[in-house]
Amino acid sequence: MFLTVTANPSVDRTVEVPRLVRGELHRxxxxxxxxxxxxxxxxxxxxxxxxxxxxxxxxxxxxxxxxISLLNRYEIDVVRVPASGPVRTNISVIEPDATVTxxxxxxxxxxxxxxxxxxKAVLGxxxxxxxxxxxxxxxxxxxAGFYAELIRSLxxxxxxxxxxxxxxxxxxxxxxxxxxxxxxxxLEEAVGRPLATMREVVEAARExxxxxxxxxxxxxxxEGAVLVDGEGAWHAEADAVARSSVGAGDSLLAGFLAGGxxxxxxxxxxxxxxxxxVSLPGSTMPGPVEVGAAEVRLHPELxxxxxxxxxx
Ligand SMILES: Nc1ncnc2c1ncn2[C@@H]1O[C@H](COP(=O)(O)OP(=O)(O)OP(=O)(O)O)[C@@H](O)[C@H]1O
Ligand SMILES: O=P(O)(O)OC[C@@]1(O)O[C@H](CO)[C@@H](O)[C@@H]1O
Numbered sequence: 001m002f003l004t005v006t007a008n009p010s011v012d013r014t015v016e017v018p019r020l021v022r023g024e025l026h027r028x029x030x031x032x033x034x035x036x037x038x039x040x041x042x043x044x045x046x047x048x049x050x051x052x053x054x055x056x057x058x059x060x061x062x063x064x065x066x067x068i069s070l071l072n073r074y075e076i077d078v079v080r081v082p083a084s085g086p087v088r089t090n091i092s093v094i095e096p097d098a099t100v101t102x103x104x105x106x107x108x109x110x111x112x113x114x115x116x117x118x119x120k121a122v123l124g125x126x127x128x129x130x131x132x133x134x135x136x137x138x139x140x141x142x143x144a145g146f147y148a149e150l151i152r153s154l155x156x157x158x159x160x161x162x163x164x165x166x167x168x169x170x171x172x173x174x175x176x177x178x179x180x181x182x183x184x185x186x187l188e189e190a191v192g193r194p195l196a197t198m199r200e201v202v203e204a205a206r207e208x209x210x211x212x213x214x215x216x217x218x219x220x221x222x223e224g225a226v227l228v229d230g231e232g233a234w235h236a237e238a239d240a241v242a243r244s245s246v247g248a249g250d251s252l253l254a255g256f257l258a259g260g261x262x263x264x265x266x267x268x269x270x271x272x273x274x275x276x277x278v279s280l281p282g283s284t285m286p287g288p289v290e291v292g293a294a295e296v297r298l299h300p301e302l303x304x305x306x307x308x309x310x311x312x
Pocket of ligand 1: 182183184218219220221222223224225238239240241242245246247248249250251252270271272274275278
């Protein structure tokens with residue numbers, strides 16, 4: 001059983017438009033609605049591939065009811081923590097060349113009692129769990145040390161993977177999780193400098209290991225992902241006809257955990273799941289057919305001077 005925590009869930013609306021022009025009226029060519037937030041996406045990807053997942057999330061208001069009704073379409077064990085504020089709606093505008101413009105709300109403030117109830121719901125539901133995934137932003141009212149505190153409380157009970165950004169990521173890294181999954185931007189922010197090559201990505205990942213994370217899975221969009229752990233560093237990638245990258249990082253993380261959660265075989269699995277996700281609309285999570293179609297290249301050696309991000 002995998003348990004995911006989404007402190008700031010969302011209803012994700014993906015609107016497809018022929019071309020986005022600032023200041024103009026656009027008529028959508030298609031709309032997709034998915035239950036969202038990074039932990040929820042990880043849980044959706046896992047269950048689509050026949051694994052057991054439990055999702056813990058605060059959900060308030062009619063928007064929270066809507067989110068729960070969307071989630072009930074999946075075989076996820078949902079643990080709803082009552083909240084007074086409404087669940088946010090996040091909007092992705094997607095153009096035919098797969099360019100994504102994303103508008104994320106901050107989310108409703110959680111009270112001290114709601115935050116305590118969220119932690120209690122996590123710690124009270126881990127007895128049958130191998131991995132806990134702490135993923136996404138923290139809503140207003142929640143301290144940047146929230147994930148770090150959970151990591152410490154979970155020590156010896158389950159392995160913990162974290163996908164977040166900014167101060168919450170740095171605090172989590174220092175609490176010693178088994179895995180962190182930053183994308184390139186988040187990794188750059190964590191080490192405080194731009195990263196232009198694979199060598200620099202690996203050095204930055206080693207820096208996060210030095211601070212406490214046992215393994216770093218850095219996602220690099222179209223360039224795949226790099227895994228750095230105590231045994232070494234590996235790079236894998238897969239080609240995909242991109243349609244929507246929303247949630248691809250969550251699918252990557254789910255695939256990594258489904259592939260064992262450690263080492264190069266898990267990296268290959270994650271990259272297959274990530275590439276499969278970008279070829280699907282909105283934040284649709286891939287199933288075994290799409291995952292099986294991805295052709296992953298695990299490089300026997302890293303190419304240190306290969307460019308990443310804008311320099312790829
Ligand atoms: N254009 C692409 N072609 C092939 N694979 C891709 C492409 N874009 C993304 N991927 C796969 O998806 C994974 C995650 O992508 P990315 O680095 O954009 O994650 P992210 O920024 O965390 O995404 P999100 O936060 O939207 O879930 C990559 O590691 C890669 O395996
Ligand atoms: O605002 P956050 O919590 O950083 O990210 C939330 C979000 O962008 O992440 C998912 C994609 O990874 C979406 O389902 C969701 O809208």
